[in-house]
Each structure stands twice: as structure tokens, then as C-alpha cells.
Amino acid sequence: MSGPSLMDSLFQRTLEDLIKGLRQQLIGEQAFISKALEEIRKEIKSTDLSTKSTALLKLCYLSNLHFHDMSFAAFHALEVLSSPRFPHKKIAYHAISLSFHDSTPVLLLITNHLRKDLTSTNEFEVSLSLQCLSRIANVDLARDLTPEVFTLLSSNKLYVRKRAVAVVLRVFEKYPDSVRVCFKRLVENLENYDPQILSAVVGVFSELACKDPRSYLPLAPEFYKILVDSKSNWISIKVLKIFAKLAPLEPRLANRVVEPICDLMRKTGAKSLLFECVRTVVTSFSEYESAVRLAVEKIREFLVDEDPNLKYLGLHALSIVASKHLWVVSENKEVVIKSLSDPDPNIKIESLRLVMAMVSEHNVAEISKVLVNYALKSDPLFCNEILGSILSTCSRNVYEIIVDFDWYVSLLGEMSRIPHCQMGEEIENQFIDIGLRVKDVRPELVRVARDLLIDPALLGNSFLHRVLSAAAWVSGEYVEFSRNPLEFMEALLQPRTSLLPPSIMAIYIQSAFKVLVFCLHTCFVRGGSTAGVPASASYESFDDLSVENGADSTVAHGQTCTSAPITNESIVNLLKLVELALSPLLGSHDVEVQERARNLLGFVDLIKLEALNSSGQEENDSERKGVEATKIIRLVHDAFSKELGPVSLTAQGKVPVPDGLTLNENLGDLETICGDIELPSSNTFSFGYPSEEKDVSSFSNLQIKEDSGQSNESTSLLAEHRKRHGLYYLPSGKSEVISNDYPPANDPALQGDNNDNASDLVKLTAESLVPKRKPNHSKPRPVVVKLDEVDEKPVAVKQLESRDDSLSGAVRDILFGSEDILPTSSRSNLPNSNRKGKKKQHMITQVESKENVVDDGNSSSRRRKDHSHGKERRHRKKNAEERNETDRKEKESSSNHPRRHKSRQRAEEPLKVPPQTSVIPDFLL
């Protein structure tokens, strides 16, 4: 029997051997480890405890540093734990606290071992088991071991006691009812003079207060004392943390505490304590001007310090202040801007945040300029960080801070030319978004788009492709503002476009299509005389009605015609160019590109005949054919020049689902309606309520297509494009969404709107811009948004509360003098608040009567107090005794420290609110 185990223990590798072997192995780390694991598996089954424990230790090592599973050894660890020898126990505890977690199956078996060790006479054993408990405690363990921990809380061995205090935190967390048992003793420890115990207790309270500060308000006097008396920086920091949480809840407490904190700030030499003071002041005492000034002074010292840590913290503190006292940031503007070029990326980011916090309507241009300059100089990562924050700040709240959109659009253009720029997608979105939202900026937008499109060098940068696609879209959509559409055509069809990915290529072609149609339209329909095709009077009057953009676009047309006259000749060249550029694309592998190219070419073929013939042939013939061509052109042009309304990304979610509409059902319909049209997955707008209209329209469109054939080809094509690139078309819930049928039918009404909006276009001031913009897009928003938020938030808060409630509720119960020694969870949970209210009131009235403070509403509460008093006596004698005890204590303390008492009373005051509404709890009757 002893043979093999003896051999094992003699020839077992120790941990040291293992580590040495691992460092010198020749067979590869993995192989070595798996071999070692093999050995360990064997050894750990041995009956000899020292062999076993060594194996366990080795396993710990491997699991910890090489992440090997050690859950198989859980039971063996327990076996080692049962050893009477200290070293074995130590190893076992070590292993357990490393490897156990809430769902470890053998966790149930450990309770007794822990209990035995918690009551052991060896303080190290006790501390080991406490240490372990602090790591692995779950509900059951916490519940079962509460009595032991409770005893240890008043242990006379400091070494054990401070650990017990620290463990209490975990026990409370897991098993809130234990608060009833342990809390009083914990509070008693607050009055302990041993710094170690005190630090442990304060640590526990600072953690507890983080979760639910309100419950600990009554303890404020104790904390205050600690704050004033404490010599240890560790403790001061923790107490400050507690006050940072408590102060916002009770203004009078803040009044009291702010002075000592400032003192501390002036006196202390320790940077960590100083920083904690500063942070406490800026987070929780921001109303106290003098304190804030002092803190800001200290922050400035941090900022100019050589140590990057302090610098970083200074900036961090600044960013906390920034939300309330912006002047602080602007005072330190120079330092902040300077630290943008700090070598440390963290400092840079922090200062960037600050700079962004300073941005306002007035300085946005200036700051952006500075930042863009920094972006040009800095490394790619930070450069994009800067650009990203510019973009997000400027676009915040629908471009709230932007006054001069022309400037902003050109800034966007500039940013996209910065070599490291990777924010293409964001810039793309903003280009389109601004185009949709802000009418007045469109000419500038088109200009910027032109600059981007025309530069062949940009095509090589893959990050820019998204920007280019936006530019292409803009050029197609707002071509009427362009001075020279032909230039666009050339830019869109330049040979280097072959570098673009297919999806963007497709947008290019589509935009080219739009531009082409526009050119033809100006050439044949509007400027009929140049082309030599007489447009009949009816057409012309009709045109005037149907031109989408009303007066302004007519003006624009006039300008384009004069600035870059589109002649028949140029049209012919244009058509040739299109054919030349697109014919290779007919063989493209991408379906989208191929289809678009084919469509455009088809259109060109159709038009070419007319255009070419019109000059050479006889008047009559050309007139007839010309009319046909112009008809087509006009139709297509009308389809394209439909105004698109802006819709916020989340608009979909804000539309309330009407009764009786199930979204799934809707989707089902959709599929049956357009079964053969594949719904693009990227189209975020195609689902849900607003899409209904769109689908209907596209459906009707399909029908029309069948009916009227060729002339509608392009419109249906447009419909398809709209479906596929919903992003660009932004269907909205409004009526002006997308109707692909002949626009003139429902046009006049719409046009009236647009005319109204655009009538005073001459004033390009931003002030007139804003109100105009808002009605445009925010109609469906306001009420719905608010409702959403209001509905959601309280729910979340409630959930949180209910989770915390059992713990903080228990804490409050204790604090307000009710000592329920036999807690039952059901009772504690249900009438919690009622009972609490009662107790609170009780306490308060007692205090008040003692101090002879006359307060309104006091009489009624006193009456109720008497009521409850009698009842409770009957109900629980012991309870009353204990309360008397606490009362007595309070009296003592109040006589000793009258000031303190006052603050306590103050602290309790806000809690008076609930009792007034509370009903008399059932269980007291």
C-alpha cells in the first residue's frame, strides 16, 4: 500500500522542477505541458496528501499562467483541504480561490470545511478561509457562514478582524439578509481606532455607498469624524469617495463637509489624496464656488507638471468640470491645445475631448481649423480620432452648432483629402444628410462634390471611395445647381473609375444617368431653341408647373444655360463618351454595375437616334421624333428630380406601431407583392411601417411597367435603384416619399410647399435656415420621441432598484433601529418600504422631541409615532429594548457632539418624505 505512494512522493516533480523543466524544455511548450498535466492527473489521485497537494500546486501554476482547465481537480482540492496540516490547507485554499466559481458543483461540500477553519484557533487558518470566502462566496455559502463571520467581526485578533470586515462586503452582496445580523457590528467597527480596521470598514462602506448612497446618509457623522481625524491617506481617500456619493443627496451635508475637504486639499502633500479631493469637489461640490476655484488651482498645477500621470489626471479632472463650469476649460485652453501634441496618445485623446467640449456656435470654425491642422500632422490613429470627433460634434443634434453650412461642407471636403482619413463612411453620410436637410447649401455641396470627383488622384485611395460615392450621388441629385454638368459627366465616367468597388461604380453610373438626363432635358426641353427642336407651348407651361424646385431651380437653369451652353454638338459628344466609357462595363461581373450600364446605354441608344437625326433631317420628321424624345426625356427627368426628404436614422423606431398592425404580417405582404424583387439586406429602411407606402408604389410601378412598356423602363429602374439604395433615398413616412408613377399628378401640392420654403432663398442667412429646416424633418418626431424615452427609462431604473432593494432596504432597516433577528426574506421584501418609513419617522420624531425643535407637520407625525410605539411594544419587546439602547447611544453622542447631531438630523430629513404617504403596514396590526 505504501509502496507506490512512497515511490510517487519520492520521485514526484516539485513545482520548481516543473518550472525549470518548462523553461528548458526541448520538446515544445505545449507538448511539455500536456505531459506534465498527464503526470498531475495521476498524482492528484494519490492517497498521500503531500503528493496530492504538490500536484495541485503544479496544476495551479499551469492553469494560471498557461490557462489550462483545472476544474477536474475541484474535488481533489477539497480533499487536500481536509488535511490537518497547514501547508496542505494553504495550497488547497489557493487552488480553490483560483479555480472555483459560482457554478462549481462541489461548492456545496466546502461549507463545513470553511466553518471548521473559520472557528479554528490558528489565526492564519482563519484568515485563509476568509480570503477564500471573499472570492468564492455564493448565496448558500454566505447564508450558512454568516454567524461565523459575525463572530469574527468582533474577534480580538486584528489580523482576523480586518479580514472579516472585508469579507462582509461579499457576504452582503450575495445574501442581503445577513445585513440584519452583521450591520450593527460593522458600524461599531467604524468607531474603532485601529487604522487597519478602520481602513477595512471604510473600504466596505465606500463600496456599499457606490451602489446605493441614500441608505448610508445616517452614518454621515461617523464618516465626518473619520475625515477630520484620519491620519492615513488610504482612509481619507475612501472617505472622500463616500462623501462624493453622499453630498449630492443632502445639500446641508455638503455645506458641512466642503470646508474640511478644502483644508485637506491645502494641507496634503500626497498627490493621490489631493487628486481625490479635487475629484470629489468637481463631481459633487460644483456649486461651491470657492472650493471649485481651489480645485481648479490644483488642477492647473497638475496640468503643468512634468509627470504625464498628473497631466493626464489634470485633463481628466478638467473634463469632469467641463460639464458644469466651462470657463475652467477656456481658462486652461492653451495647455489643453498644447497637450494635443503630447507624445502620449491617452493625453491627446483626453485633451481632444476637452477641446470638443469647448466647441460652440461661435468658435466651431476656429477650433475645427486648429484641429484639422493637428490632424494633418499627427499619426493616422489620432488623426482619425480627431476627424471622428469633429464629425460627431458638428453633427450633434442635427448640426446644431453649425451656422455656416457652406463652410462646413467645404470642411468636409477638406477633411476627406487629409491623407490618413479613414472616416469616409461618416463623411459620406453627412454629405448626403446635409444635402437632404439643408436646401441652401446645395450649390456649395455640388461644388465640393465636383472638386472631389474631378480629382483623379483621389480614386486610388480606398478609404475615400465612400466619400466619392456620396459626391457622385450629390452630383446626380443636385445637378441643377452645377455650373457645368458636362464636366460632371466627364468626371463620373473617367477611366480611373475602374478602381472603384462595384457598388460605388453602380452609384457613379446612376449619377451619370441623372446628369445625362439633366443635360438632355436642358438641351431639348428647356432650351428648345438651341437644339432646334420646337417645344410646344403646352409643354412649356407644363414644365413650369412641374419643375420640382420651383423658382430657384428655374433660376439655376437659366444660369447653367448661359454659363455653359449645352449645344447639340456637345450632347452628341456626351453620348459618345457614355458609350465609350460604359460599353466595357457590359461585361462586368457585378450584376448591379452591368445592369446600370446596360440601362444607361439603352437610354443613350434611344436618344441618340433622335439627337443625331434632329439636325440633319427634315423639319417635320424631326419635330415628330423630337417630340417623342423629349417626352421620354421629360418623363425621366421628372422622375429624377423628385425632391427627397430627410429622415433621421431612428425615425423608423419612432413611428408608433398602430393597433392591428403586426410588422411580421406586413413583411409577409411585402414578399407576396414583390416576390421577384430581391430585398437587399443592406437596406435598413425597407422594413416596418413607412416602407409600406414605398412597396405599394413600387408595386404599382411594376404594373405600369407591364402596361406601358418602354417609356417606363427607366422609372421602374429608378424604383429598383431606390429599393436597393434605400440609404440614399431615405424613404420617409411622409407623403412626399417616393412615388415612382408620373410625378405631375401629385406634384402641385408638394411644389407649393417647396416654393414656400424656397421663396426667400435670397437670404442665405443661417437664422432663416434653421426654422426652415426643422419643420421639414421633425414633423413626425417630437411627441413620439419623448414618449419612448419616458417609457423606457423608469423601467430600467425600477429594475435596478428592485435588485438593490433587498440589500439597501436591509441596511436601512438596521440603520433606523429595527433589529429583526429572525429575518424572513418574504417579509423583508414585501412591506419593506412601509415598515422602513414607519421606523424612520419614529426615530426622527424622537430626535425632534428631544431637541424641542418645532416643525410644521410635527404634531401629526408625533401622533402617529405614539400609535406605532405602543403597537410595537406589544409586538416585539426585544425590539423596543434594542431601540432604546440605540436611542441612549444617540443621546450620548448628541450630548458629546451637538454639531454632529445636528448634521445627523439633517441627514435624515429628506427621508421623511415617504412616511407621509405610507400606509400603515399590515403586519403591525
Next chain:
Amino acid sequence: IHFVLLISRQGKVRLTKWYSTYSKKERSKVLRELSGVILTRGPRLCNFVEWRGLKVVYKRYASLYFCMCMDPDGNELEILEIIHHYVEVLDRYFGSVCELDLIYNFHKAYYILDEILISGELQESSKRTVVRSVAAQDSLVEAAKEETGSTISNIIALAAK
């Protein structure tokens, strides 16, 4: 404090201690991410890194990086002090500590850490006390070992006869 890590300059892990629950996978992911972030940072930069909404405070001692992760509202300088405190205690215990000490006595490094921190809170700010209590436990261990050693030698002696 959520966890404590010791990483060597080569990215090798020397010690890990987790005070919040992390699964095996998360742990190795955390390690990979953090060592990527921290080891690449230059010497003259600040010692704080924001990471997944938490703050990681690290400090380099010789070739070892000591990292501690805490809540965003924790005190960075305090954590730095704790790290320094730990290192000083290690130094006292091992007598001018080096990386090899930690490699070979990894469990002892743990024990010392346990003396200093309990469930992520600092509990012992006196270096002397820490060293004394660790030493006391060591002597207990030694005593027990000698005992076993003597029994084994007895057995060997018996077997030899």
C-alpha cells in the same frame, strides 16, 4: 480592483489574480488585449489606460509590468501606490526581488498579494506587518515540511534495513 496581472516584457504572464468573475476564455482575451496595449506604450507616457470602460493602471519595474484594473471612478494614483506597495513588500520578502524569484516562487507572490489585497481592497498598508505574517506562515509550512521529511526519512530508513 477587478484583477491584477504581472506581465513580462516579452508578453509572458507571470501572475494573474482575478477578483471579479471571468471565464477562462475572457481571461486569456483580456490578457492578450492588455499586453498588446500596455507593452507597446513607450516609457515616457502616463501609466493609465482606458480599456473597455475600465481603467487599467500599470507600472513597469525592471522587465515586469504590474497591471491592476479598476472601476473608472477609482483613484488612479492610489492604485499606483498599491502597486508600489506590493513591489516593495516583494522586495523586502525576497531581498531585492527579481523576475526569477517570482517565476520560481509564484505561489509565494500570491500569498503576499493575498495579504495586501482582499477581494480587491487594500487591507494592509504596513509593509512590516505583511512580511511578518507571511514569514510566520512560512515558518508554519517549514515546520510541517520538516515533519513530513523526517517521516519519509524514517520510512526510507526502515525500508533500507
